[in-house]
Amino acid sequence: MASGGGQQGPVLAALGAEVTIFDNSENQLNQDRKLSNEFNLNIKTIQGDMKDLGVFSDESFDLVFNPCSVVFAENLKPIWQECFRVLKPNGILMTGLINPVTFQLAQDEQTFKLVYTQPYSDLHSLPKEKLDELIKNQEALEFGHSLTDQIGGQLSAGFVITNFYEDYWGDQQLIDKYLPSFIASRGVKS
């Protein structure tokens, strides 16, 4: 889910999975189509918004793999509920999340300042002129969700979290010196 771009889908398909890539970007889906054709992977692609997985029947997947993309959704509740619905019993949701603290910070050369309140939202946290610029440039808006919405939301939808780890940019960013920016969780529909 929201995993276009030719990264996760082709790897899973090469390992033998029957893969459907669902993403709202035609460009991202084209990357999966290109690799699927090149390596004869038979990946199915569907364009749509992650908040509505209505094109899929109940209990139709063994695994939903969601890379760090719920940052582009304003409301997480329908997303976790939809993931739960489309998974078979004992199905797995692997998701990448963003540490909400990273959205509270503004970087100034080699230092950080606490600037934004939680939850962060491009829509409500940015000055109007910055938001207008993002919209004018057709950039995807970002939402820095609380841990309650990211982890508690999965639990409320019915998932049991069976694994969890934090991760870094890989020394590419100053923030790596201070804290891990990413979280991965594995939830089971039990």
Ligand SMILES: C[S@@+](CC[C@H](N)C(=O)[O-])C[C@H]1O[C@@H](n2cnc3c(N)ncnc32)[C@H](O)[C@@H]1O
């Ligand atoms: C950071 S990329 C992650 C996927 C990519 N395979 C990767 O590993 O980098 C975020 C993906 O979410 C998709 N996306 C953003 N908003 C979405 C939405 N509302 N519904 C579905 N997909 C969305 C983007 O098109 C993009 O492919």
